[in-house]
Amino acid sequence: MDYHLFRLINDLSGQYKMLDRIMLWSSEYVTILLAFALFGFFIVGLKKKIYMKTALFTGAALVVSMGIGYVVKGLFYRPRPFIEHDVNLLVLHNTASSFPSNHTLAAFAIALGIAVFHKKVGSLLLLCAGLIGLSRVYLGHHYPLDVFAGVSIALLVVFLLKKSLNKLERGTRRHVTKRVS
Incomplete structure (x- = not known):
């Protein structure tokens, strides 16, 4: 299934x-644009607290996601499609493990992190992240499962960080309420 879907997407490469x-x-x-978006939230965050919260949360999501991605990549070597198959390769790429896609992982960590606090901007960034994931298969650098793994890791990390942040904020509010009473 993974290779079949890879073929459907990669076979379009070189046609148009x-x-x-x-x-x-x-x-x-587009990954660079997403990084600039994160940097923009940090800069604006110097004046508005919610933007700094977004930048710090998203930065943490990015660092943790990429860390997990590198560990997974080290544990599970998967040859890139162009090593195992005759593919349409538009640009050369290194031969490091294909699983998971670091480009996709980083893009979704940023887009999902921002989407937690800013739905409209996050939705646009999620579309951009999706385009990055699709492009990695189109270019012959990754299988769809590699992209799916990148999205999944980022989604899980953002979900767990948000859950932890909510718990931390509830505990802080309870602590402040008890002191005021």
Whole structure:
């Protein structure tokens, strides 16, 4: 199933010049745009507390997600599609483990982290992150399962961090309420 879906997406590569350019650009630069979005939240956060909270939460989600991703990548080597199969490869890539997709993992960690606090901006960033994941398969660098693993790790980390933050904030409110009483 994974290889079949890979073929459906990667076989489009090289067929349409405009689509090739969009996918190359997405894979290379949209991750950078997401990083700039995170940096923007930090800068604005110097004046508005909610933006700093967003930036710190998202930064933590990114660091933890990438850490988990690197551990998983070290434990489970999976050859990239272009090593095992004849694929449409538009740009060369290193031969490190394909599983999970670091580009996708980072993109979704940022997009999901921001979406927790800012739904509209987060929705737009999630679309961008989805485009990155699709582009990684289109370019022949990852299988769909690699992308799915990146999304899953980021989603799990953001969910657990948000749950921990909520618990921490509830405990802080209870502590402040008891002191005031």
